Amino acid sequence: MISDDVAAFSQALPDGGRLLGLDIGTKTVGMALCDSNWTFATAAETIERRKFSKDLERIKTVIAEQNIVGLVAGLPLNLDGSQSQQTQAARSFAQNLKPLGLPILLWDERWSTQAVTRDLIASDVSRKKRAKVVDKMAAAYILQGAIDRLAALP
Template identity: 80%
Template sequence: MTDDRSAFRAALPDGGRLLGLDVGTKTVGMALCDAQWMIATAAETIERRKFSKDLERIKVVIAQQHVVGFVVGLPLNLDGSQSKQTQAAKSFAQNLRPVGLPILLWDERWSTQAVTRDLIAADVSRKRRSEVVDQMAAAYILQGAIDGLAAIE
């Protein structure tokens, strides 16, 4: 588990899909990128239960989509300091370690706000926004990470 993109990149095989996670208190948004790390796409939102139940669903996605690494959104405060939500996301990521895949912690400040603003601009209903915002935030986080990975190659 690292926030160093170079170390994360070194731990990955060449190619393979990454799973982006936007960890909230009630839901986890999931997104996937293609094997060439070009485009992130919203996948699904799971309701948080016990971690073991969340992990069951994540493991299914890993197996079905041939995932080789995680990008977990790290909700820092605007000044870069950590909050309770930061610690919760780190704990979630720490609990993913037994899966055995590399984990990158990615600064996710503004992700939900940016996605919500785009959905409002697209005239998406409030109900539909609440259904997709977490998975779209995960895609926003994952896209930032894969763009960052491309910059170090």
């Protein structure tokens, strides 16, 4: 199940369980994890994109090690809400994850990288260090937005 409907995603999940957030880029995939009560998201790691099969193996390993019950994939929409080539690439990546058998939520991530970059600059993190952490932190930002929304469901 792949959806941008938070309520449908919630219904497809068991009660509780860890979620894996993904910031899908052309060169990297940032990953973040949340606790089983869906209260906070934490940046986990960034993987360099290679062949999809290699990316998938790492994602599968994280899913198994962390007992992941669902995925939240960032969906990079244009500022006006329209779709772009990056949006289609993220949708294709999510579609390729469907055989994992986990529910997948596509989450609007328009401001994630900018917000994280702004916070890192405000914290006086060097450009070199920012480049190493921005994708996994953007994944945490995406995942936190999704779990906050899940918590607000009736």
